[in-house]
Amino acid sequence: MCGIVGCVLKENRDAAPILFRCISNLEYRGYDSVGLATFDNKINVKKAKGKIRDVNASLNLENMAGKYGIAHTRWASAGRPTDENAHPHLDEKGRVAVVHNGTLENYSKLKEKLIGEGHTFKSTTDTEVIPHLIEKHMDEGLDLEHALRKTVEMLKGSYAIVAMCEDEAGKIVATRKDSPLSLGFGKEGYFVASDTPAILEYARDVIRPREGEIAVLSKNGIEIHDENDKTIERKPSKITWTADMAKKEGYDYFMLKEINDQPLAVKNTLGQKNNMKRIINEIGDVKRVCFVACGTSYHASITGKYLIESLAGISCDVIIASEFKYSAKTWDEDTLVVFISQSGETADSMTALRQAKQTSHTLAIVNVAGSAMWEEADHVIQTQAGPEIGVAATKTYLGQLTAIYLLAAAISGNDKITEELENVPSYIEEVISKADEIKELSKRYNFVHNAFYLGRGFSYPIALEGALKLKEISYVHGEGYAAGELKHGPLALVDEDMPVIVIIPPGADYDKTLTNLEEVRARGASILAVGSEGNDDLKSKSKEMISINPKVTDIIAPLVYTVPLQLLAYYVTVEKGYNPDQPRNLAKVITV
Ligand code: F6R
Numbered sequence: 001m002c003g004i005v006g007c008v009l010k011e012n013r014d015a016a017p018i019l020f021r022c023i024s025n026l027e028y029r030g031y032d033s034v035g036l037a038t039f040d041n042k043i044n045v046k047k048a049k050g051k052i053r054d055v056n057a058s059l060n061l062e063n064m065a066g067k068y069g070i071a072h073t074r075w076a077s078a079g080r081p082t083d084e085n086a087h088p089h090l091d092e093k094g095r096v097a098v099v100h101n102g103t104l105e106n107y108s109k110l111k112e113k114l115i116g117e118g119h120t121f122k123s124t125t126d127t128e129v130i131p132h133l134i135e136k137h138m139d140e141g142l143d144l145e146h147a148l149r150k151t152v153e154m155l156k157g158s159y160a161i162v163a164m165c166e167d168e169a170g171k172i173v174a175t176r177k178d179s180p181l182s183l184g185f186g187k188e189g190y191f192v193a194s195d196t197p198a199i200l201e202y203a204r205d206v207i208r209p210r211e212g213e214i215a216v217l218s219k220n221g222i223e224i225h226d227e228n229d230k231t232i233e234r235k236p237s238k239i240t241w242t243a244d245m246a247k248k249e250g251y252d253y254f255m256l257k258e259i260n261d262q263p264l265a266v267k268n269t270l271g272q273k274n275n276m277k278r279i280i281n282e283i284g285d286v287k288r289v290c291f292v293a294c295g296t297s298y299h300a301s302i303t304g305k306y307l308i309e310s311l312a313g314i315s316c317d318v319i320i321a322s323e324f325k326y327s328a329k330t331w332d333e334d335t336l337v338v339f340i341s342q343s344g345e346t347a348d349s350m351t352a353l354r355q356a357k358q359t360s361h362t363l364a365i366v367n368v369a370g371s372a373m374w375e376e377a378d379h380v381i382q383t384q385a386g387p388e389i390g391v392a393a394t395k396t397y398l399g400q401l402t403a404i405y406l407l408a409a410a411i412s413g414n415d416k417i418t419e420e421l422e423n424v425p426s427y428i429e430e431v432i433s434k435a436d437e438i439k440e441l442s443k444r445y446n447f448v449h450n451a452f453y454l455g456r457g458f459s460y461p462i463a464l465e466g467a468l469k470l471k472e473i474s475y476v477h478g479e480g481y482a483a484g485e486l487k488h489g490p491l492a493l494v495d496e497d498m499p500v501i502v503i504i505p506p507g508a509d510y511d512k513t514l515t516n517l518e519e520v521r522a523r524g525a526s527i528l529a530v531g532s533e534g535n536d537d538l539k540s541k542s543k544e545m546i547s548i549n550p551k552v553t554d555i556i557a558p559l560v561y562t563v564p565l566q567l568l569a570y571y572v573t574v575e576k577g578y579n580p581d582q583p584r585n586l587a588k589v590i591t592v
Helices: 016-024 052-059 107-116 129-139 144-153 243-247 254-260 262-270 273-283 295-312 321-326 347-357 372-376 395-412 416-421 424-432 435-443 459-474 483-488 510-522 536-541 557-575
Strands: 003-009 033-040 042-049 068-074 096-101 159-165 172-177 182-185 189-193 205-207 214-218 221-225 288-293 315-320 335-341 361-366 379-382 450-455 477-482 499-504 526-532 544-548
Touching (some): 003 159, 003 172, 016 052, 016 068, 068 159, 107 129, 129 144, 144 159, 182 221, 189 214, 262 395, 262 424, 273 361, 295 315, 295 395, 295 459, 315 321, 335 347, 335 395, 347 361, 361 372, 361 395, 395 416, 450 510, 459 477, 459 483, 483 510, 499 510, 499 557, 510 536
Parallel strands (some): 288 335, 335 361, 450 499, 526 544
Antiparallel strands (some): 003 068, 003 189, 033 068, 096 159, 159 172, 172 214
16 A cells, blocks of 8 residues: 655645655555655656655655645555656646555556547556546646546546646645545644554644545645535544554554455455456466465465365465475476465575476466565566555455455356455454454463364365464464364364364355364363354354354355454454564564
């Protein structure tokens, strides 16, 4: 997710130093390029790929004349991180400047049409169509505000847009859909930002505009207009958060915020459906698939194996990246080797990618644009989770899973599964609404030293991921097993002191998993079942139960049943007094 700031100052002083400070407040979120546009008789733009400090050192962003302007930090999605792709973007004549956050699904068609009408483009971003569309509508006689309204009517996807135009000096306009935006009323002037922490030092009275509304900022204030041009009166709320709390949007830790971001991560990643289809068409006949990854990304890959084998009926392997070299020679040109990585930088996966490229097609599914795997793989899909700050992967994991479902659908030609995924964001929201229940539950588990997680089929990787989340942040030893494996050894460890978490959604494996649950129950284990709401039989056989929407069956369970396990690990950790965002000995990017 990119960062946006805009401001119009009341007094006669330059806005650039304030814009620079505000945008620097978003540094913690991660980004790959930075840019500012101010108005001083004409629009001036400075922008480049790189970190704020470095770009400032070379371009002197703080030193730009003009009493108002807009600024942006980019987290690349459509188009690589380059100087040209950095925001703000301009129209043909350089009179309209725009910063944008979000993803436009129909930008290629709009761009093609605009090129046909004589517009030229400098970047490969989706955003650049916006200033050109605004220009076109202004040339047809509309003012900036109405040109923006007409433009967003043509856009499909998510956006927060902030724009200014030379012809309407002193004014900034802003609007949003499925992407956050805050308006700030401060002593020095009026602000707009994608993230409240950016402007908190200048404005604590904040309004969040609703979808369909357009905010018009000038030195006299902020007006909000609805779709019928009616002025909306809304009282600002006073933000009492500290800057640190605001960065976490009021959540105690980034991990909890990122768990809450998951419905959007899934929804936005579903927007990669056509890209995935295009890649699979380009590759042609895929006879065999091999996933390569580490840690949580490896767990996403196991779900991928089950999906591809069941939907496409072709053979699929999953290999831990550091073990790849031992079987690398068996892959050939009919094999698609898929690399899953949130960072796109993991050293073991990179080594395996270079090896796989010698024989096979390679596809990287990564969250960070411009990362090493993004650059080197033959094909790339970016999960749309946005920057993840917590070390433990949560929303990037759900983004990976979503992309993997799209991959399985594209290879098998079976679109039914992706239709089912449309409901997943609301299922995740339902689980998250039970956070307080899970918090209470966690208090009954915070004394334990060991826990088993059991699942079969699609629930097996859920068990592995639930156990990994618990151990990496709470330092409680959690171990995930294929439920049928238990009797081959680990059952010896089960007694009254061993909590066993059984992931048991409705579906083909339900009865067999219930038999495994009975096995551990007979040994006195304290069972926490994660199963379907309304399943009284399951409830009666378990000490505790987390109930999930009954419509979630085994095949889509990984996207939903993982969420309560993330929350359980999170609350056990916080209850123990540890910081879930920064587990000991671990790092977000592992380049060794
Ligand atoms: C666990 C976690 C790690 C990563 C692993 C691979 O929460 O985040 O297990 O999944 O280090 O990292 P990436 O996905 O960046 O290749």
